[in-house]
Amino acid sequence: MKKKALYTLFSLFILLLVACGTGDTNNNTTLGSLPTQGDINERANHEEDMNEDTTNGEGVISSMRYEDILFELSADVTSNSISVHMNLTNEADKKRQLDFSSGQKYDVIIKGEDGKILYHYAEGKMFTMMLEMKEINPGETLSYEDVWTFDDLSNYDELLIEGTIVTYALDGEEIDKSTFQQTIAVSL
Secondary structure, three states: OHHHHHHHHHHHHHHHHHHHEOOOOOOOOOHHHOOOHHHHHHHHHOOOEEOOOEEOOOOEEEEEEEOOEEEEEEEEEOOOEEEEEEEEEEOOOOOEEEEEOOOOOEEEEEEEOOOOEEEEOOOOOEOOOOOEEEEEOOOOEEEEEEEEEOOOOOOOOEEEEEEEEOOOEEOOEEOOOOOOEEEEEEEO
């Protein structure tokens, strides 16, 4: 009897592990999967302000606003790593709430100029399946960072970095999954 109960418990555990996986093993994605001009125009219809990529002394920065939330995506490149920074700043006079459907709060995809995915933060990872809410007070910034260490990128002159805050609702209202998503190009 104990053996059967242990077997059942073990089977449920394995099923849970398999169900929580989010990795995508297709590394042959092309630039066609990047947002099209139509996608960008559609997003711009509900964005209050969208800025072009700029370069500061540290790297490339891109920013956009959605309902008084400033989303900044930046990247710093060294000889063997890329640090990707994502910041959400509440510019409103009231507290804002982001709703997440899992333990994954952000995603980063780095592609070569040929469109090949070189790095995907979520690939092969498992995230807890739980609803979580993050509150951002007025003037407060919620920050995420991911660092990718690589061996050799000498075949590439430029990389495309897509950063996404993986939230499904703002202040209890459902939003499009690409609301807090941007792509920047960095030169190597």
